[in-house]
Amino acid sequence: MSSRPSLVALGALVALVALTQPACNRSDCPPPAATTPPAATTPPPAAPVTAKADCGALTGANAVQTEMRMLECTLALVVTAIGRNDLASVPPAIATLHAAKEATEQALHAGAYKPVNGDVAAFAALDEAFHDSLVTLVQAAAANDHAGTAAAMGTVLGGCQGCHATFRPTVPPAPSTPSAAPTAHTH
Numbered sequence: 001m002s003s004r005p006s007l008v009a010l011g012a013l014v015a016l017v018a019l020t021q022p023a024c025n026r027s028d029c030p031p032p033a034a035t036t037p038p039a040a041t042t043p044p045p046a047a048p049v050t051a052k053a054d055c056g057a058l059t060g061a062n063a064v065q066t067e068m069r070m071l072e073c074t075l076a077l078v079v080t081a082i083g084r085n086d087l088a089s090v091p092p093a094i095a096t097l098h099a100a101k102e103a104t105e106q107a108l109h110a111g112a113y114k115p116v117n118g119d120v121a122a123f124a125a126l127d128e129a130f131h132d133s134l135v136t137l138v139q140a141a142a143a144n145d146h147a148g149t150a151a152a153m154g155t156v157l158g159g160c161q162g163c164h165a166t167f168r169p170t171v172p173p174a175p176s177t178p179s180a181a182p183t184a185h186t187h
């Protein structure tokens with residue numbers, strides 16, 4: 001009967017206008033309301049670092065490669081544990097490497113893994129010394145000794161290249177750029 005638009009249609013029109021009209025121009029926009037709540041600054045506590053990565057499940061093409069992949073993964077957990085004051089998680093994380101070390105020893109013994117230059121004794125000695133440095137790391141962490149854990153971690157990391165320089169045949173590409181070929185620098 002009435003020619004006036006229904007209330008519903010009117011409401012829709014108002015909503016459409018409100019959506020299509022900018023609330024303000026760049027220049028006349030009011031400053032953000034002072035009542036805007038600040039962003040939360042305290043995220044919930046992180047889960048224990050050892051729960052984040054199953055380093056012990058990693059495998060490689062041979063016993064040493066398996067051990068190395070687990071090692072790299074585990075040491076990243078140790079860095080996290082140091083930064084988060086969670087040293088109690090270090091000993092169980094390092095313990096996952098134990099079986100890998102045994103497997104390397106057996107492979108060396110059985111001749112299943114041959115160091116590139118054939119010097120099994122030198123390789124085994126380096127491996128042994130390296131694992132001693134891991135024991136020091138575990139002991140410092142178990143004693144909740146922060147400075148000692150960090151220093152032991154430095155010693156552990158210092159041992160990588162001593163072995164790689166002689167015994168690592170190839171340097172694998174970084175995991176994040178598996179297909180990126182190294183570019184030659186011309187300058």
Ligand code: HEC
Pocket residue numbers: 060062064065068069071072075123126127128130156157159160161163164167168169170172
């Ligand atoms: C006793 C010798 C030795 C020590 C010590 C050692 N490595 Fe290795 N590492 C090797 C050898 C040998 C390889 C090559 C294994 C292969 O590809 O067959 C290797 C390979 C690797 C790889 C490549 C694994 C892959 O995916 O191919 C990583 C990563 C690695 N090592 C990390 C480390 C880190 C980190 C340390 C020190 C904290 C370390 N290694 C200490 C002998 C060693």
